[in-house]
Amino acid sequence: MPPGSTVPPGSGPAVLIRGLRKSFGAGPPAVDGLDLEVAPGSCFGLLGPNGAGKTTTIRVLCAASPRDAGEVRVLGLDPAEEPRAVKARLGIVPQMDNLDPDFSVLRNLLVYARYYRIPAPEARRRALELLRFVRLEDRADGSVEDLSGGLKRRLVIARALLHEPALLVLDEPTTGLDPQARHELWERVRELRRRGVTILLTTHYMEEAEALCDRVAIMDRGRVLVEGAPRDLVRAHARREVVEVPAAAGGGGADLGGPGDEVEVHGDRVLVYTDRGEEAWHRLSARFPGADLLLRRATLEDVFLRATGRGLRE
Amino acid sequence: MTRPFGDASALALQVWRRNFEVWVVTWRTALVSLAEPVFTFLAFGFGVGAVTRTVEWDGRELDYASFVAPGVIAMAVMFQSFFECLYGSYVRMYYQRTFDAITATPASLDDVVAGEALWGMTRGVIGTTSTLLVVWAFGHAWTPSVVAVPVLAAAGGLFFGAAGLCFTGIVKNIESINYPLHLVGVPLYLFGGLFFPLESLPPWAQAVSLLNPMAYLSTALRRACLGDAGPVVWLTALGLALAALPLLALAIRLMRRRLVK
Numbered sequence: 001m002p003p004g005s006t007v008p009p010g011s012g013p014a015v016l017i018r019g020l021r022k023s024f025g026a027g028p029p030a031v032d033g034l035d036l037e038v039a040p041g042s043c044f045g046l047l048g049p050n051g052a053g054k055t056t057t058i059r060v061l062c063a064a065s066p067r068d069a070g071e072v073r074v075l076g077l078d079p080a081e082e083p084r085a086v087k088a089r090l091g092i093v094p095q096m097d098n099l100d101p102d103f104s105v106l107r108n109l110l111v112y113a114r115y116y117r118i119p120a121p122e123a124r125r126r127a128l129e130l131l132r133f134v135r136l137e138d139r140a141d142g143s144v145e146d147l148s149g150g151l152k153r154r155l156v157i158a159r160a161l162l163h164e165p166a167l168l169v170l171d172e173p174t175t176g177l178d179p180q181a182r183h184e185l186w187e188r189v190r191e192l193r194r195r196g197v198t199i200l201l202t203t204h205y206m207e208e209a210e211a212l213c214d215r216v217a218i219m220d221r222g223r224v225l226v227e228g229a230p231r232d233l234v235r236a237h238a239r240r241e242v243v244e245v246p247a248a249a250g251g252g253g254a255d256l257g258g259p260g261d262e263v264e265v266h267g268d269r270v271l272v273y274t275d276r277g278e279e280a281w282h283r284l285s286a287r288f289p290g291a292d293l294l295l296r297r298a299t300l301e302d303v304f305l306r307a308t309g310r311g312l313r314e
Numbered sequence: 315m316t317r318p319f320g321d322a323s324a325l326a327l328q329v330w331r332r333n334f335e336v337w338v339v340t341w342r343t344a345l346v347s348l349a350e351p352v353f354t355f356l357a358f359g360f361g362v363g364a365v366t367r368t369v370e371w372d373g374r375e376l377d378y379a380s381f382v383a384p385g386v387i388a389m390a391v392m393f394q395s396f397f398e399c400l401y402g403s404y405v406r407m408y409y410q411r412t413f414d415a416i417t418a419t420p421a422s423l424d425d426v427v428a429g430e431a432l433w434g435m436t437r438g439v440i441g442t443t444s445t446l447l448v449v450w451a452f453g454h455a456w457t458p459s460v461v462a463v464p465v466l467a468a469a470g471g472l473f474f475g476a477a478g479l480c481f482t483g484i485v486k487n488i489e490s491i492n493y494p495l496h497l498v499g500v501p502l503y504l505f506g507g508l509f510f511p512l513e514s515l516p517p518w519a520q521a522v523s524l525l526n527p528m529a530y531l532s533t534a535l536r537r538a539c540l541g542d543a544g545p546v547v548w549l550t551a552l553g554l555a556l557a558a559l560p561l562l563a564l565a566i567r568l569m570r571r572r573l574v575k
Contacts, residue, residue, distance in 0.1 A: 024575060062418065065575060084420040092418040098411030102336045111335065114328045115419035163419075 012076055014040045014167050014198040015061060020070035022056055022222075030056040032222030034070070038167075038215075043189070043199040045213035045230075047206070047300075049308050053222040054202040055095065058171050062092055075166050088116065091160030091168040095175065097152045099144045099159075106131065106140040109159055116163040123162070130158035134188060150181025157188065168192065170201035174208060186211055206301040216300070218307045225307045230300050238302035241277025241295060243284055245270040249291035256284060264306070273298060318563040320424035320570070329416060329429025333402075334436065351390040351445040358382045358509060359452065371511045371536070383449040384536040385508030387442050387463060388470070388528060391535075394441030395471035396499055399434035399478030400491050406430075407482065413573065423573060427479060427566045431558075434475020435468055442467035449539070459543030463535060466547070469554035470531045476561035483568025507532045527554065 015038035023029040031053040038044040046054050059065040061074050063083035072079055079086040100108050106127055113123035131137045134154035139147065147155065153173060160168060170189070174182040189212055193199060203209055209216045210230045217227040226233055245256060247268045257263040261274040274280045281295040337344050359379040369381040406412040413426050446463055449455050455463075481494040505512075505519070506528025512520055523529045534550035537543065 064417065083422065087418065088420045090418075094411075094414060094418070096411055096414075098415040100332070100336070100412065100415075101410060102339050107335075111332050112415070112419070114331070115325060115416060115421045117420075 011040070013037045013073075014042075014075055015044075015200060016071070016073040017057070017061070018071040020057065020060060020072060021068045022053075022060060022065065023068055029068075029222050031060070031067075034219070034223060036217060036224065038198065038200055040166075040198050041196050042214045043193050043201070043212050045209040045216035046200065046202045046219065047204075047209055047216055047304060048202075048219040049204075052220045052308075054219065055171060056222075057219075058169060058200075058202060062090055062169060063087055088163065089166045091163070091165035093153075093156050093160045093168070093170045093173055095171045097149075097156055099152060099155060101143075101145050103144065104141050105136055105144055105147070105155060108144060108155065109162060112159050113162050118163060126162055126164075127158075130161055133161075133191075134158045135184075148181070150177050150184060153177060153181070153185060154188065157185075161192075165197075167198045167200065170199065172202055172204065174203070174205065182208070206299060206304055210300050218304055220308045226303065233303045234298050234300055237306055238298040239273040240275045240298055241273075241280075242298050242302060243272040243274065243277060243280045244294040244296070245272065245284055245288065246292055249288040258283065266305075271302075273302070318559070319428060320566050321422050322424040322428040322566070323422070325421040325425040326428035326432060329421065329426050330432045330436070332412075332416075333406075333429070333433040337437075347394070348441060348444045350393070351386050351441065352448050354389060355383060355386040355445070355448055355452075358386065362509070369511060371513075374540075376540075379452065380454050380540070381511075381536070382509060383452075383454045384539040385532055387445050387449065387467075387539070388506065388508050388532040388535050389503050390441035390445040391438040391467045391470040391531065392474050392499065392503055392528060395434040395438035396474040396478045397495070398437040399430055399475040400482055400485075400494060401488075403430050403434075403479060403482045404485065404488055404491060407573070408488070423570060424566050427569050428562065431472060431475045431479055431562050431565065434478060435471035438471020438474065439464055439467045442471075455539035457539070457541035459538050459541050459547075462538035462543040462547045462551070466531060466534050466538065466551045466554070469551040469558070470527070473527060473554045473558040473561065476558045476565050479565035480561060480568055483565055483572050502526055502528045505529075527557070530554070 015036060017034055017036040020031050020034040021029055022031040034053065034057060046057065048054050056065065060067045061072055061079055063079035063086050066080060074086050075089050077086050100111065103111060109127035109130065110123055113127065118126070128137070131140055134157060136151060136155060136158065144152065144155070174185055177185065186208070189199065201212065213230060215227065215229055216233065217224045219225060226237060239262065247265060247270050254263055256270055257272050258274065258280055261272050261280065264271045272280055272284070277295050281293060284293055359382055362382070363378040366378050369376050369378050371381055413423065416426050417423050442463060446455065446460070485491050485494070505523055506526050507523070508528065512523050512529060515523065530550050531554065534547045537547050
């Protein structure tokens with residue numbers, strides 16, 4: 001079956017980053033002492049607002065950027081020392097599609113396979129199999145230009161799997177896709193996970209991270225702020241449930257929480273993070289009759305916003 | 315890293331092959347770019363040829379069309395390779411992100427730059443060969459020494475391709491390509507002895523043209539087309555090829571500075 005050459009268990013992490021630093025000219029460093037570890041066979045999500053340093057980190061470990069300091073091992077190799085060996089075992093799905101617009105769908109894969117020195121008959125076999133995997137087999141001879149954004153993404157993923165990489169890197173794989181295309185893509189990523197491919201992805205979308213990742217790291221200003229399994233992070237940093245109270249109804253807000261609850265004011269909403277949501281909701285409903293209260297499950301998005309602050313980013 | 319061409323490897327040939335296959339797939343537009351030297355030859359051969367029937371060159375009396383035919387071939391060498399490695403490479407680098415796609419594989423940026431230069435060289439040869447067919451059709455350059463033409467085209471194509479890549483490594487945006495194209499490319503061919511003998515220039519301009527690679531290329535091509543493929547012709551090819559190498563090394567460094575951050 002296609003993609004699936006995994007790092008055998010016990011052979012160390014698929015990605016190991018210790019104290020990574022990287023600056024571009026003057027100004028604050030893009031990555032500032034980052035530590036990260038991705039277990040083989042897992043799906044790891046790197047989350048953070050724009051400018052957090054996600055893409056810079058990805059570029060360093062894909063041997064596209066030199067680092068200033070720190071230790072980086074990808075599948076046991078240092079990308080600065082052995083870029084070709086590292087890239088031979090990585091599948092990279094970049095933020096921006098970079099397919100060859102002049103080639104057909106199939107030809108895009110066949111031409112790309114040559115950079116990995118995959119013999120032509122084998123390349124054709126794998127390409128056709130991967131086109132089935134991403135459900136583009138009936139578009140094989142069609143033009144890349146005629147593909148929608150979602151289909152192009154799927155083709156880029158197929159291209160990244162041609163050489164059966166041990167680690168698949170997805171840099172914001174669903175940015176700009178419609179919900180159908182996004183879910184379709186998630187399904188493919190989950191299928192790859194089932195086959196044992198190690199996946200490292202960056203995303204802005206918290207529901208994407210919750211849907212796909214075993215572990216996530218939320219980063220900002222070049223450092224990891226919190227790291228763990230999505231569910232554990234929500235428990236630890238945003239409790240079980242959230243009651244949203246309109247700030248107009250809730251006055252100052254700080255006194256809205258019960259014992260052990262946490263309260264935050266965000267613009268026109270007061271958010272009460274609690275482990276006993278229904279109880280809090282009843283208490284607050286009694287206190288603000290007629291106010292438009294909302295009781296919902298706490299999500300990774302709450303963790304993200306609490307960790308990185310709610311201020312708007314450019 | 316002290317090796318002149320960095321870590322460029324045989325994968326450069328796969329970069330070349332990709333470009334070649336795109337050229338084959340998009341043959342219609344490829345053909346259009348071959349029309350330019352044809353028009354130039356017709357315009358100069360018939361138009362200027364009607365005014366200036368003969369030209370004195372290298373101690374010989376030539377009809378103007380015979381004189382200008384190798385000049386048009388020289389123009390094809392330069393424009394096909396220089397333009398390809400400026401505009402074409404820039405589009406692949408910036409708009410199509412082809413360089414990003416290729417460098418995500420075991421191929422390196424040095425492979426990409428080397429492959430692009432080889433492709434520029436090939437464009438020079440293709441442009442020259444098709445122009446030669448037109449020149450032949452009008453009864454010029456029927457001589458065995460014409461075998462030197464594709465060799466000169468390859469050497470000149472590599473030289474101008476590498477030069478184009480150097481500019482691609484530094485131009486700010488696609489509009490800025492006009493600077494090297496019009497301020498470097500155009501004077502090199504207008505004052506390169508393509509359309510009139512350099513001897514008709516004032517002495518100081520003749521001295522300046524000693525620095526013009528097009529002057530050497532057009533002279534060698536003219537000799538080859540006129541049946542004289544002596545050592546000077548082959549030495550010109552060798553000289554252009556050798557001069558291309560430091561340009562390629564420079565292009566690799568400029569492109570790294572631009573893209574590896």
